């Protein structure tokens with residue numbers, strides 16, 4: 617009798633393991649084909665000047681878009697994620713030094729990477745949040761590119777990406793933004809410019825950078841990666857509804873909320889939002905406060 621039970625138990629466990637293997641094989645091939653998909657995009661022409669106003673604006677954009685959080689303080693690239701379960705994701709060296717992409721990237725290649733999240737080889741850039749830069753104006757894209765071209769060369773050769781099983785599983789269930797090119801409307805034309813006076817409209821332009829974490833409707837949701845905090849609702853139905861403009865500004869500049877929570881910049885990137893100008897931060901506040909309660 618006991619023998620029979622054991623035999624059945626053995627068969628059940630065996631079939632379960634087999635099922636898991638089959639499921640993982642499916643996930644592996646599915647994610648592999650998404651990772652290797654090649655995109656052909658018609659790249660819009662962006663003027664790149666070396667005038668000082670463009671360089672100043674480019675430097676500011678690098679601050680408020682958090683490029684350094686991933687590409688390193690000198691933008692010479694770094695290993696951005698290194699985790700035994702997830703794997704290794706490396707943010708490119710953006711300079712003309714050894715190992716830098718600007719040794720061979722043309723203006724069109726750079727536009728394709730920034731705006732479309734597509735690398736020179738036609739595949740999706742991994743984890744590079746281009747869906748947040750896709751709506752930048754021609755002026756701002758030009759300013760960013762001018763600034764990148766002016767960077768001091770940094771010699772830094774970086775290791776390759778390595779995608780481990782957990783990252784594949786999260787990608788398969790769309791729980792991890794590994795493949796930005798999938799999320800972008802590649803036909804969208806960039807506007808030339810945006811009115812940069814304090815307004816909800818300008819706030820929306822800036823707040824595109826919050827969507828990747830706080831979601832399309834700014835109402836937050838599940839943690840971004842296992843173990844990180846729940847992403848809060850930042851519309852008026854969340855805490856922000858109770859905050860004054862001054863409290864909002866203070867939160868985005870110090871990472872400390874009026875409720876007394878000190879946020880870790882690795883979760884909520886306030887080291888990036890603290891660089892927002894007064895006009896930018898007030899516009900974001902106006903925009904968030906004026907979002908409809910439902911939806």
Ligand code: HEC
Nearest residue numbers: 681682683686706707708729734735736741742743744745
């Ligand atoms: C969340 C992290 C993150 C942020 C923020 C980020 N990047 Fe990236 N970026 C990456 C990673 C990772 C890659 C490498 C993609 C690859 O090799 O597939 C990359 C690649 C690139 C590339 C080259 C893509 C290619 O063709 O190989 C450029 C150019 C670039 N980033 C510019 C920027 C600029 C400019 C900013 C700020 C406006 C920025 N990135 C912000 C993570 C980030």
Ligand code: HEC
Nearest residue numbers: 823825826829845846847848850855873879880883884885
């Ligand atoms: C990389 C992901 C990420 C991005 C980008 C991001 N946030 Fe957050 N934000 C979070 C997380 C996670 C928390 C919760 C942190 C905690 O609980 O410690 C948070 C918390 C906040 C809070 C505190 C809310 C509360 O109720 O306590 C505010 C306000 C906020 N974010 C505003 C913004 C704005 C505005 C932007 C865009 C300009 C933005 N965030 C971009 C991840 C992000």
